[in-house]
Amino acid sequence: MALIILAHPNFDKSFANKTIIEALENSKLDLEIRNIHDLYPDFKINAKAEQEALLRHQTIVFQYPFYWYSMPAILKQWFDIVFEYQFAYGSKGDKLKNKNFVPSFTVGSSESSYTALGFQHFRVYEFCKHLEQTAYHTQMNYIDPIYFHGTSLAAGYTPDSIMTNAKHHAQKLIATLSQLQ
Template identity: 75%
Template sequence: MALIILAHPAYETSVANKTVIEELLKSNLDLEIRNIHEMYPDYKIDVKAEQETLLRHQTIIFQYPFYWYNMPAILKHWFDLVFEYQFAYGSDGDKLKGKNFVPSFTVGSSESSYNVLGFQHFRIYEFCKNLEQTALFSQMNYIDPIYFHGTSLAAGYSAEEIRKYAKRHAEKLLYRLLELENRNKNPL
């Protein structure tokens, strides 16, 4: 069973992230989804409950919209509290060792904007180094992010286009999850 930490501050009005989650729920995979913005609107994270949930799963997917070149504030806050000393790191902090860390996010603007000559000036992977380091520091298996561009209605994309891209994204994510599940069943 995989765990999805959903961190979207306006999930009910989302087109992209909501479509991704809806598509994942149609699959036959056993998924647990924790909408942390809905669970903790006051940002008072139940650290022990979140840690216990993490311990039950081999694969953890972090699903969110890409905000200001990073994750939404609630997810950063969640990491700050849940990945604590002697749980995620430290001399006895190996509780997440060997678990899969899968970033899955949506990006509002176009792919062409995320390069040296584009108006964002950097590729998406360059903004993900903090995620990779978090996974490595907590001895998790960092899985390259799954993401797609063109999710902003404000940037001129239609809801129909966004849903089509989101369905493709969900297919890629499901494929990756099946791959990880098979790898866990049949390690080399």
């Protein structure tokens, strides 16, 4: 069984993340989806409840839109509160050891903008080192991120193209989760 930590501040208006979550819900996978914006609109995250959810699952997927080269604020807050000393790390902090850590996110701008010569200057995977280090520090198995570009209406992408790409993304994620179970 996999745990999906959904961190989208405006999920109801999302084309990409909403399509991905709907595909996951309609899959045959045994999943628990926790929309942390719905659970904690005040950002007052219940560490014990979240830790209990983590303990129930072997695979943890972090589903979110890529914001300012990182994650939305609530997901950063979630990590700060939930991955606490002696739970996730420390001399007795091995509760996440050997669990799978799967980043899954959507990127607003084009793939060509995330190159050494592109507008963003770096490739997306270079912005993911903090995720890899978090998995390493907590003794989790880091799975390479699953993501796709072109989810911003402001950048000229259409809802149809976004949803088509999101369906492909969801299928990759479902295949990955199937292999990890």
